[in-house]
Amino acid sequence: MGEWLGSGLSDEELDAAYNVRRKAGEELFARHMERYRAESERAVDGLPGRPGIVYDEASGERLDVWGTGEGLRPVFVYLHGGYWMALSRNVSSFMARGLWEQGVATVVPDYTLAPKASLEEIVRQVRACVAWVHRHGRDHGLDPERIVVGGSSAGGHLTGMVMAGGWQEAFGLPRDVVKGAMPISGLFDIRPITRVYVNDVVGLDLERAAALSPALLPVEHRCPAVFVVAEDDGEGFLEQSRWFQPRWGAGELIVAPGRDHFDVVFDLADPESRVGAALLGLVRR
Template identity: 30%
Template sequence: MNGDRDAFRRYDAAALNAQYIARDAVPAFGAYAKRWQETSAKAVDDLPCKLDIAFGESAAETLDIFPALDGGPAPVLVFYHGGYWRSADKAWFRFLARPFVERGVTVVLPNYGLCPAVTMDEIAGQCRRSFEWIWLNAASFGGDEARLFVSGHSAGGQIAAMLLADDWSGLGSRSGFPIKGVTAVSGLFDLEPIRLTSLNDDLRMDKAAARRNSPVDRPLPASSPPIIAAVGALESDEFRRQNRLYGAHAEASAVDCTVLEVAGHHHYSILDAMANPRHPFGRMVLNQIGAA
């Protein structure tokens, strides 16, 4: 794995920025963001939901709940948004709830503080609190705490992987490890190359912080659930390498991990595939939850 892990060192600073700053690589990003927000507003109008529920003390620590349309107790899909830990908001991604709630899955979208107002370590703590709150309160919103699945896009993929590697023994789960499956979409699993880009002006990671927050540097639990690690086939070499790297990390721990490149999709359109129950990737996520 080390050889592949060091592959980013062949890039100079400008080339490394080009590999990782996805918004520059996809000129249509603005159109995607606009559509996400419009379809998310319609989801709020059309679907039962509870918005901006506090799970922590800071103003950023809130989450949205979209209950399964056929009642509960239902499996729960938790989705953490991307934006390089420094931008975007859960409200942009409420559109993802529709295909899942229509198939008997409750969807929860947490927010977290953004850099540089908070550090990467603080984000990790906030996201841990959000998952713990969801697990403890699942029954109150029709969810089944024995069927919690974690997902995330881009920076959210890193968050999902960090939660998987966390120690949940203190929860006292009677159904085993509390996370029953993970879907990491275009995730970032080794943060050392990100530390060397201009993104780090906001993230402010030193080498130690990058290592602490790199899922490939954290052992996976012995009882790890299945993982889906997906990336768009049209994404940069580095995003695709990051996906392979996490797959290799899972394989080294004998964890069931499906590594795939979603044909015809880039860093943003891949969410369309995830939200499409007729797309092979969308079906794969539903199958993991047991809702296909």
């Protein structure tokens, strides 16, 4: 398959670049996961919305709608991380209250985790989620003409897969259905994953990984994008964003100071942070 990001590194070097849980250490990782849960619960406590809507009949997967209000609101669709094999919508709505206060609704879907679902199926599901928002959003106070998609880590990869072209027609969607995107610590060429521990679960080969890499897919419409990565992120994630952002050609790169792979997402809830302000800028274009 030729050269690709990290192809010249040893397996040990690739693991060091992409094993962000090991980089954080188990104690800090556990604190981050507890914060995901606690802040998500606080964010949606008493917040107007509707949780648990089935968005994809084929899989039965569900999404939560949070932060609706008068009229139709622009919507931020957040795709959670967890290397496609962990986490859920229940611990991924920590930004919902902060966005609601700024007039923005939040949609957080589940997707079937690996290895129960293939990565191709996971991608299909998140695209089906975007299609659901476009078709049914008005019934839930969501503006189908103002959809911004973002996600962290694996969710950043999935964000890239809805930024790419070549899938919208099959779902009956316009090419510009996604009006803005914010991949956070995203993976845009996932061929390195074939040689790290994650592949024991997702089971990719180089050919499938290439077909599932946003950077290698056709682009029919370059939506505005903000690429975010943490200053203390894994080296592989820093390289991925620094490499793909100029190739996308329709967005900026933010390296969030003092943040790591797991806590950078909390800036989404803070409109005073550079990341939070950039998200609101995407929504309000």
